[in-house]
Every structure is written in structure tokens, then in C-alpha cells.
Amino acid sequence: METSLMNASPEAFDEIRPYRDEEVREVVERLTKDAEFKKAILRFKFPKLANSLLALPLAWLVGRELSKRLAKINTIHDLQVYVESYMAEMIANTTQGFSVEGLENLKADESYLFISNHRDIAMDPAFVNYALHVKGRNTVRIAIGDNLLKKNYVNDLMRLNKSFIVQRSAKGVRQMMAAFNLLSRYIHHSIKEENHSIWIAQKEGRAKDGIDRTDPAIIKMFYMAEKKSGKSFGECIAGLKIVPVALSYEYDPLDIDKSRELVQIEQEGHYAKSEFEDITSIAQGIAGFKGKVQVAFGQPLGKNYADADAVAAEVDRQIRQLYKLYPSNYLALEALNEAEDFTIPTFDARTKAEFTQRLATCPEDYKQQWLKLYANPVKNYLGRL
Known part of the structure; x- marks a missing residue:
């Protein structure tokens, strides 16, 4: 008899799930009062003034402007419609064209597990979401590592934008297995019970060397939730409707930074990130020149896969063929x-x-x-x- 992982109450995923509509106003109000968030905006918009005597009055003005701009954000959909105009502006200013392929092969009323190559922390899922949104499709829930959520305001921003948490900081085998099992259950719950698509990168971390490879451990994690269900591995994979996605950037805004990191690792054996490096990378990825950008959706995987390696190989094959x-x-x-x-x-x-x-x-x-x-x-x- 199949064990239903879907019997779990929605509260079972509170630790990692995105925010719900009824939580939006409270979170937005919290963000407008968050001193670190306002300081981060100051550093981004007015870097020369962020540490000056004008910082305090400027932070107050930033908070007031945030309150005004976010006054009508009452639901997740409201937020994403608000973000859409900024995405359109970003595409106009930092690309020489944005194209989408393969979406016509996917049913608009079905949910999918999108597995993509990973080049940019924020822009990869943002471009996938934009591709779906402009075609009238529902946007995805985004898997994001807790290593990026060290600041409370970053956690709030990401979870407002339909991100859910991958607990990479879990310590010890037992804690890690529990975290992966919860993640697996949530992905199944989202797709099968809530009919809500998921985006996840094909491996932990960006492909800084331009080589896209799927980590079979990601595929094994998907299977954890149904390991005792009586289903075969292939049936579990087919039920998730996995769709490979290839993101192609003509130019990478972080190409020099990635090259420097890889050279340093090669020469010194390690690379130590600075405190705000991930946040800086996100800002640089958004604002930097990208040339042409394409999002290409592949074909859903069936059930003829014996193990995680076989699934990873097929995801790699499709991404390799779809890559522009x-x-x-x-x-x-x-x-x-x-x-x-x-x-x-x-x-x-x-x-x-x-x-x-x-x-x-x-x-x-x-x-x-x-x-x-x-x-x-x-x-x-x-x-x-």
C-alpha cells in the first residue's frame, strides 16, 4: 500500500516554505523598518554616501519611499506584478534580446519540476519566471540555499518571491538526511498536491567554468519522499514531470569574478568569500551587461530510468542540446x-x-x-x- 507523503499538514513545511498571501503585509511592513535592508539599499544606490553623515537621514527617506512603493503589495501575485516592470526594464537595459523556446510543448494547467543549469544566483530563476509570466503561465517556487539567507531581510525578500529553503548548513548525517527528506516531501507536495511548479538548479553552486553537469545527489533527493511508497524509481521520476531547462547568456556579468576565483583555487587550493560577496554578486548579475539571453524548455522525463545517474545523464543531454x-x-x-x-x-x-x-x-x-x-x-x- 502506498504511503502518502501528502498527508502531512501544510504546517509541516513552515520551516522552509515560501510566504503565503496572508503573511505578505506583515513581512512587507517588517522590511520597510529593517535597518540592515535600508542600509543595503543605500550601499547599492548611493555607495559614496552610505557611510557618511547623511546615511541616517537617507535611510529614513529610503524607509519612507519603500513604504510608499510597497503600500499596495498585499499578495504574492501583487509583488510579482510589481517586480515584472523592473524585470522588463532590466531586460531592456542589460540585454540585447531575450528569447524563449519550448514552452509551447508544456501544458499550461500542469505543474513541473524544472531543473536548469546554473550561471547566476538571482537571474536564472528570474528569467525562467519571466518567460512563464509573459506567456500567462504560473510562476515557479524557487529552491535557494540557506547560505544566501544569512540576513533576515534577504530571507524575507526571497520567501516573498516564492523561494523555499534548501538547508545546506545542516550538520551531521542525521540532520542532513532529515533536511533532504523534508525538502523532497515539500517538492512532491508542491507539484502533486498544490499543482505548483518548482525550479531547482542541477547542482549546488553555479557552473563558474561554463560546464553544466547535473549532480545525481539532487535526483536521489527527489526520490527520498517516495522511497517506501512501493513505486519504482522510474515511476517516481515520471510523477514529478521533470523538465530540463537551459539558460544561455551571451556574456556573464560576473565572468571576471568567476575567473579570478577559479584561478585562486587552482593556485592556492581555496577561495574565501567576503562577507557581502553573494549580495554583491546578485546586484552585479542584475545590473551587468548580458548580451543576448535565452531560456529553452525541454521535454518532460518519462519513467524509463533505472537510477539517479540515468536521470542526470538525460537532463545533461537535453541541456546540452538546448543550450544556445x-x-x-x-x-x-x-x-x-x-x-x-x-x-x-x-x-x-x-x-x-x-x-x-x-x-x-x-x-x-x-x-x-x-x-x-x-x-x-x-x-x-x-x-x-
Whole structure:
């Protein structure tokens, strides 16, 4: 007899779930009074004044402006409609075009488990959500690691925007297994009981080297909730309606930062993040130039999979095929002299000049790694990684 994980009350997921509509006003009011949140806005909008004598009156003005702008935010939908205008503005100002493929193959009234490659902390799920929203589809609930939620205001902001928490900081085997089991149950509950889609990255952390690979441990976590249900592994996978998603950026706003980190790890064996590095990365990813951006949705996985490795391989295969290769990818491969027997497409002088100018902004010590970041998707597509 199947054990129903869905018998759990909604309160069972309070520790990790997104906020509900009835909680929105309280959280919004809390944010407008949060001193750290206002200080973070000051640092972003007025970096030269954030530590000056004007900081206190400016923080008061920020709080008043927040209260005014968020006065009509009473539900999660209200917030996402509010955010939509900023997304449209961001796309207009930081990209040279945003395209969506494959969504027509997915049913509008069904929920899915979207597994995507991971290049940007905030923009990956934001672009997926925007692609769904402009087509009249429901947006997703977003898996986010608790390592990004060290500040109370960040926790509130993320959970207001339909994020749920992946408890990566759990210590010890027993605590980690309990956290993964709760996460697995929540994903099943969201998709099957609440008909609400989920977005999750294919592995922990961004693919800073441009190589997209699915961690089989993520797939094993999905299965945990139904391990004792009597269902086969394949049936469990089919029931989740897993859809691979490929996010392709012509240019990465954090390409130099990622290259520097990888070079430092290679030379020194480790890399230590600064206190506000993740928050800075989020802001830089939002505001930085991205060139063309594409979100491509794949086909839902069926039940013919024996284990997590087989599922991971299929997700990788689809993402590899869906990934949009841009001139930046081909020109980086050419610059590395690794084209071998592969013919690089021909690009106009303007496109080449743009790439050359971008490369010139990278410090000499990191250029080789920078080029690899852009070239690796081509090598991955060709099966050379």
C-alpha cells in the first residue's frame, strides 16, 4: 500500500516554505523598518554616501519611499506584478534580446519540476519566471540555499518571491538526511498536491567554468519522499514531470569574478568569500551587461530510468542540446586555439570587436580561465568534456 507523503499538514513545511498571501503585509511592513535592508539599499544606490553623515537621514527617506512603493503589495501575485516592470526594464537595459523556446510543448494547467543549469544566483530563476509570466503561465517556487539567507531581510525578500529553503548548513548525517527528506516531501507536495511548479538548479553552486553537469545527489533527493511508497524509481521520476531547462547568456556579468576565483583555487587550493560577496554578486548579475539571453524548455522525463545517474545523464543531454551557443562561445574557443577540426562560424567585424573589447577588460592573469568559461559550452556540446 502506498504511503502518502501528502498527508502531512501544510504546517509541516513552515520551516522552509515560501510566504503565503496572508503573511505578505506583515513581512512587507517588517522590511520597510529593517535597518540592515535600508542600509543595503543605500550601499547599492548611493555607495559614496552610505557611510557618511547623511546615511541616517537617507535611510529614513529610503524607509519612507519603500513604504510608499510597497503600500499596495498585499499578495504574492501583487509583488510579482510589481517586480515584472523592473524585470522588463532590466531586460531592456542589460540585454540585447531575450528569447524563449519550448514552452509551447508544456501544458499550461500542469505543474513541473524544472531543473536548469546554473550561471547566476538571482537571474536564472528570474528569467525562467519571466518567460512563464509573459506567456500567462504560473510562476515557479524557487529552491535557494540557506547560505544566501544569512540576513533576515534577504530571507524575507526571497520567501516573498516564492523561494523555499534548501538547508545546506545542516550538520551531521542525521540532520542532513532529515533536511533532504523534508525538502523532497515539500517538492512532491508542491507539484502533486498544490499543482505548483518548482525550479531547482542541477547542482549546488553555479557552473563558474561554463560546464553544466547535473549532480545525481539532487535526483536521489527527489526520490527520498517516495522511497517506501512501493513505486519504482522510474515511476517516481515520471510523477514529478521533470523538465530540463537551459539558460544561455551571451556574456556573464560576473565572468571576471568567476575567473579570478577559479584561478585562486587552482593556485592556492581555496577561495574565501567576503562577507557581502553573494549580495554583491546578485546586484552585479542584475545590473551587468548580458548580451543576448535565452531560456529553452525541454521535454518532460518519462519513467524509463533505472537510477539517479540515468536521470542526470538525460537532463545533461537535453541541456546540452538546448543550450544556445553565441559568438562569444565560438570566439573564445578560437582564441584558445582549440577549434581543432571544428569550423568556427564566420562573424562580422562588430561582433568580433565587441568580444575583443570584453576580453580586454579582464586582467591578464585571468584571461585563460575567462576564455575557458566561454569556450567550454562549445566543447561540451561537441562531447569534448
